Amino acid sequence: MSDLSFQRCINPACRATVDLADTSFRCPKCGGLLDVAYDWDRLPVPKSLKHFETKWANRSDPLDFSGVWRFRELFPFAPDAKVMTIGEGQTLCQRADTVASYVGMNPGTVYLEYEGMNPSGSFKDNGMTAAFTHARMTGATRAACASTGNTSASLAIYCAAGGGSPPMRAVIFIGSGKISYGKLSQALEHGALTVQIAGDFDDALRQVQDVSRQLGIYLVNSVNPFRLEGQKTIMFRILEALRWRVPDWIVVPGGNLGNVSSFGKAFTELKDLGLIDRAPRLAVVNAAGADTFYQLYDRHGLRWNAGEFDKAKYDAYMHAMDAANRRADTLASAIEINRPVNLPKALRALERCGGVVREASDQEMLDAKAKIGAGGLGCEPASAASVAGLLKLVKEGVIAKSDTVACVLTGHVLKDPDATVAYHTADPAVFEAKLGKRGVKRAMFANRAVQVPNQLSEIVKAIELYA
Numbered sequence: 001m002s003d004l005s006f007q008r009c010i011n012p013a014c015r016a017t018v019d020l021a022d023t024s025f026r027c028p029k030c031g032g033l034l035d036v037a038y039d040w041d042r043l044p045v046p047k048s049l050k051h052f053e054t055k056w057a058n059r060s061d062p063l064d065f066s067g068v069w070r071f072r073e074l075f076p077f078a079p080d081a082k083v084m085t086i087g088e089g090q091t092l093c094q095r096a097d098t099v100a101s102y103v104g105m106n107p108g109t110v111y112l113e114y115e116g117m118n119p120s121g122s123f124k125d126n127g128m129t130a131a132f133t134h135a136r137m138t139g140a141t142r143a144a145c146a147s148t149g150n151t152s153a154s155l156a157i158y159c160a161a162g163g164g165s166p167p168m169r170a171v172i173f174i175g176s177g178k179i180s181y182g183k184l185s186q187a188l189e190h191g192a193l194t195v196q197i198a199g200d201f202d203d204a205l206r207q208v209q210d211v212s213r214q215l216g217i218y219l220v221n222s223v224n225p226f227r228l229e230g231q232k233t234i235m236f237r238i239l240e241a242l243r244w245r246v247p248d249w250i251v252v253p254g255g256n257l258g259n260v261s262s263f264g265k266a267f268t269e270l271k272d273l274g275l276i277d278r279a280p281r282l283a284v285v286n287a288a289g290a291d292t293f294y295q296l297y298d299r300h301g302l303r304w305n306a307g308e309f310d311k312a313k314y315d316a317y318m319h320a321m322d323a324a325n326r327r328a329d330t331l332a333s334a335i336e337i338n339r340p341v342n343l344p345k346a347l348r349a350l351e352r353c354g355g356v357v358r359e360a361s362d363q364e365m366l367d368a369k370a371k372i373g374a375g376g377l378g379c380e381p382a383s384a385a386s387v388a389g390l391l392k393l394v395k396e397g398v399i400a401k402s403d404t405v406a407c408v409l410t411g412h413v414l415k416d417p418d419a420t421v422a423y424h425t426a427d428p429a430v431f432e433a434k435l436g437k438r439g440v441k442r443a444m445f446a447n448r449a450v451q452v453p454n455q456l457s458e459i460v461k462a463i464e465l466y467a
């Protein structure tokens with residue numbers, strides 16, 4: 001592999017470099033997280049972001065067609081011939097005045113970056129195409145992940161669609177009873193070996209890292225820095241949709257904190273390369289039932305501190321969490337994570353971009369989700385954390401009514417239909433079983449089905465009354 005790209009420890013005191021082909025995804029010297037790094041001085045970098053518009057005319061080249069790979073000059077680790085793409089990243093960044101009005105912002109200020117349009121229905125495909133390409137470059141034949149559902153769905157699809165000889169085999173680890181049916185159905189349908197362990201995501205992630213090391217299986221969780229290279233393109237597409245204008249804020253749900261880490265890296269690189277003159281600020285929104293990052297950053301003041309972050313504070317928090325056997329617990333199962341693996345990178349991203357962290361309750365996420373849906377874009381509960389967080393930040397005055405904001409909607413509404421149906425149901429027992437017993441009190445924006453007798457005149461009457 002070329003020496004123009006390599007892996008490098010994020011710890012400024014270490015900065016150890018690792019060969020591009022290495023798949024251990026941990027610094028061999030200090031155990032820290034790795035970045036993919038580039039020798040930009042020896043690489044062809046576009047002079048302006050407008051350069052990428054030249055790709056739009058070329059839909060017959062799969063790399064230019066892909067909403068990820070058309071930006072490949074900004075993550076140049078793979079030769080074109082090795083790229084594995086299934087047309088990911090054909091997403092929409094839509095102006096959302098319904099949401100702007102809900103959160104109290106001016107019309108024309110709020111945009112929703114709808115990642116549900118990806119082949120597997122979530123943002124994960126942005127990163128999976130990059131990791132999968134790297135896996136192929138290293139000769140891997142098996143790939144594994146622990147997942148709350150979307151990473152596994154994405155991996156399963158890439159393995160099934162990827163071809164190759166031998167084809168890549170997907171091994172996925174999920175926690176028991178922790179995955180929504182939309183996502184589980186994808187893993188099963190696309191032929192992944194599905195290992196359901198008696199534990200939650202945090203347990204599964206620990207296990208999959210050990211198992212992958214022991215069996216030499218390629219790991220595609222977001223501790224894999226190649227995943228994060230692909231996810232940078234979510235930001236590039238937002239800039240593209242805004243005709244290369246930098247928004248004031250990006251708001252994103254936080255789970256394992258891969259997205260925020262990747263977004264921070266994207267903007268830092270664009271700025272260093274002279275392609276933007278300022279970075280937007282980043283807001284991360286945790287679920288209140290899985291709020292480690294919110295607690296550590298906002299409540300306990302943990303900061304990146306140029307790499308010298310207070311590890312003792314972090315360890316003490318985790319220790320207390322374990323001692324109290326506090327487990328992540330939220331209806332937003334995608335972000336039901338208490339040990340975010342990318343936490344140091346996320347701290348770095350917030351330092352570089354000037355970030356904030358908030359938390360949103362299940363009630364707040366479900367209400368925001370219904371408002372997003374009413375505006376035409378269906379998302380899963382975790383995705384709605386972005387809008388629920390935006391509402392808080394506007395109320396607090398942190399985000400101004402006139403700021404330009406892009407909220408990332410990470411996954412499609414069909415990922416978790418149970419949550420949606422339970423919110424809109426006319427049957428109190430269905431509401432109670434799924435939502436009420438977990439602390440959701442009301443469905444303020446429910447669109448309830450109208451019950452009518454099987455009789456034409458009654459049906460007509462009901463329609464005249466309600467429509």
Ligand code: F0G
Binds near residue numbers: 151222257
């Ligand atoms: N939104 C959705 C829909 C997700 O599936 C995830 C993560 C996140 C947000 C959080 O993103 O980890 O970058 O902060 N899902 C992972 C999975 C953990 O296994 O599918 P993050």
